[in-house]
Amino acid sequence: MNVSLRGVENEGRRHAAEQGQAVAWVESPLQMLCVVEAHHAGLLGSVTTVVPRAGLPALRMTRRELERLGLPDGLEFAEPAERVPRPGRVWAVGDAFSGRVQLALATALPGRTVLVDDGLATIRLLELLVARRPLLRARGTAGLGRKVLAAAAGFRLRTRRPTAFTALPVPAGLAEAVERTGVPLVRHDFAWLRAQPADRPPPERTVVLGTSLVRNGLIHRDRYLRWLERIDEPVAYFPHRREDPGDLDRVRRIAGLTVYDAGAPAEMTLRDLRPDQRVLSLPSTAVTSLRVLLSARGVRVEAVDVPDDWWTASAVPSLRSHLQLFAHEPHQPLTHDPGKVAP
Known part of the structure; x- marks a missing residue:
């Protein structure tokens, strides 16, 4: 089903108590922000622990800014880590192409998985889930071991029927295909962020x-x-x-x-x-x-x-x-000429 933001807020908060603690692993500033939005929408649990990947200055700066604004109730940051944390009853991740995440998908048993935005890679992830193909990035070449891990992670992720939480305008045909696989596609519009000074x-x-x-x-x-x-x-x-x-x-x-x-x-x-x-x-x-x-x-x-x-x-x-997928306004051709920047 294609779930609206209002619908997920009502449904998520109704089940928050039984979901218990959620664990989120983030490797980019956008992932971190979208985990905050997912927690605010009630999609994760009553308590969400966010574990940033260690060694990334952009994550430290984003965390500092989020804490300056004031975090939603029930959301807390753990110390940065090198390894993906043990999943909780709810597990939130952004980059399902990450080797760290794929290893966790293939070996751990989280109760429920929520996928948050990780740039345009989110669209490729949805396409591969629908096509039942290994979770490999669009660029680069992969060895045999990496391909086996990507195939195993894709299989485990599909069987868990994760929830996709996104602000991206997923093309209609892809959205319908995702929904037919039983994966809820939950849209959001940065409600928490828009409410902050x-x-x-x-x-x-x-x-x-x-x-x-x-x-x-x-x-x-x-x-x-x-x-x-x-x-x-x-x-x-x-x-x-x-x-x-x-x-x-x-x-x-x-x-x-x-x-x-x-x-x-x-x-x-x-x-x-x-x-x-x-x-x-x-x-x-x-x-x-x-x-x-x-x-x-x-x-x-x-x-x-x-x-x-x-x-x-x-x-x-x-x-x-x-x-170029999202370069144009929805349903409108782009007329902007990069060689002639309009005043």
């Missing part, structure tokens, strides 16, 4: 979200930097957490562009933009989530259509189409 937005009218596509070798660095240089107005630039420090040094030297080292997810730092501001971004999950957060405020969130000559040989056609 926000910091003052940057003064610049145009906000650009940084990208990891350059560091990942998927687009050419010079094309991207030239595009930034051609934005003929002051720009507030919020780096992607995986941007190369050397690339950021070059970005900082662009006249009229100010780099804001926020650290926390864009969903948290930019949720209070003014109606006269706009956001530009290459394809990313943040495009979708910021549209969810900012549409009521009248803020434009524009995705940049990546020209063919930006892509490197590493960006195979299937990966390009996957990355």
